[in-house]
Ligand SMILES: Nc1ncnc2c1ncn2[C@@H]1O[C@H](COP(=O)(O)OP(=O)(O)OP(=O)(O)O)[C@@H](O)[C@H]1O
């Protein structure tokens with residue numbers, strides 16, 4: 129389809145797209161720049177754009193005061209672990225909803241989504257008490273569990289949407305070919321849904337990585353993730369902006385890199401089925 | 405072995421009853437075609453036999469064994485879908501091998517059977533391609549290959565040819581018939597094309613609104629239709645029906661005459677129906693005339709292709725008296 133778009137319009141849209149992208153990126157850029165400034169420069173009344181006295185001391189200060197590697201390891205364990213666990217539960221669940229629906233399937237889906245509308249503090253006390261009694265406070269597996277549970281609705285919704293695109297004929301053919309449920313899911317459904325499963329995985333790793341509320345409230349020293357690591361650098365007194373920026377930069381760098389390298393996959397997965 | 409027996413099988417989707425009550429016995433090695441208008445429940449009946457749908461009530465026996473509740477994977481039947489339903493992420497070789505892998509056959513056996521099936525179906529040079537790189541006819545062959553390797557008790561086909569062009573359909577029709585003669589395995593074939601039904605079947609099941617109207621050999625259905633529905637459905641072009649006084653002359657509520665059972669003349673004949681030619685469809689070998697008969701309506705007549713008629717010609721029609729079908733008020737053959 130050929131469309132006539134005037135050059136003026138094109139320039140306008142390109143300009144707008146860049147403006148929005150820069151606007152969204154500006155906080156990250158500011159963090160990036162601040163991380164290399166001295167504390168004094170970071171809170172200067174007339175802020176500088178580029179660091180005047182380029183320094184790496186914030187990073188060494190951060191590493192001295194707290195263990196980056198330990199927190200990063202916890203973040204990886206929790207985000208990857210909870211995503212894999214979520215997929216292991218979500219794939220069969222989404223299979224059932226997409227291919228063996230009942231009258232109530234739509235209601236169940238809505239109900240699952242509605243749990244995401246509830247503010248997390250609403251269940252803070254009960255969850256905290258349960259965690260305390262089960263001795264899950266400040267443990268990596270406890271945090272993994274809660275992360276799985278809070279992201280499960282999204283995982284199931286996404287998978288459900290992708291599975292709906294797969295012709296049920298092909299799964300029925302597998303059944304006729306002698307495949308029991310396990311083989312049908314593992315050898316036929318999953319390979320066909322790889323793009324969708326991959327973007328579900330990526331998105332959930334990112335969500336779990338960035339999750340702050342539960343990781344800050346349910347952990348202290350041992351199982352703290354990078355979000356807890358960042359928050360420990362914000363303090364009511366003293367100068368901390370530059371060190372906070374350095375910590376933030378260290379915390380978001382891995383996921384930023386991962387997102388960068390997988391953006392093609394993410395876009396493809398998130399628009400899967402939209403163009404066919 | 406592959407005898408299939410349905411006993412009082414019923415199927416409803418929610419409140420809607422699709423199959424009121426069907427009993428059917430299909431013998432081992434038979435080629436049975438389910439035919440009927442769109443939405444009459446052919447696919448549903450086939451899927452009940454396959455186990456892809458659960459019966460609401462009734463019993464399904466395979467080789468005398470009650471399989472009503474068995475999942476499809478345990479029934480030992482193979483199915484070829486209208487959409488082919490090949491596994492898009494597997495090569496042709498892996499598609500054909502899939503049922504054998506599921507049956508945990510040893511690797512040498514799998515290779516040997518896949519090679520053999522591919523040779524039989526002219527697929528040898530495509531074994532390493534993905535289904536999307538195949539033509540419709542080739543995909544259909546892969547689907548058939550996938551069905552035959554596991555030597556099922558019976559094959560189930562759901563309109564396997566309806567996505568192919570006319571010439572290919574005729575070819576594949578012959579190939580499937582030939583396959584049946586080679587394998588001598590029970591086949592159930594669903595179609596709404598009555599030419600496919602007539603040419604392929606040992607016996608035909610004519611379905612209408614979920615009921616079996618008649619079950620018999622193609623010629624039985626053609627010569628002795630049990631009712632008006634079967635009479636109208638089997639035979640191409642359709643049988644002509646007449647009710648009222650003309651039917652009363654034959655002691656019937658309505659009568660039917662096939663297009664090929666008329667004597668046609670341009671000169672007046674005694675007791676003949678007089679009409680005017682509307683459309684003349686000339687196929688070369690045959691000509692189908694659509695004639696407006698005074699007082700009786702539009703009739704289709706088949707004549708040989710040598711005669712030429714034009715719009716508005718006067719013609720006289722004389723039904724062959726030995727081949728008039730008579731029906732009572734309920735449409736049952738008399
Ligand atoms: N899963 C289902 N839920 C509800 N109704 C269904 C379902 N499957 C089929 N039907 C209904 O059952 C009836 C018979 O369907 P079926 O597919 O068996 O017809 P068919 O004879 O194969 O028609 P066609 O020649 O068009 O394929 C139709 O009215 C259809 O709408």
Ligand SMILES: [Mg+2]
Nearest residue numbers: 446447448562
């Ligand atoms: Mg059908």
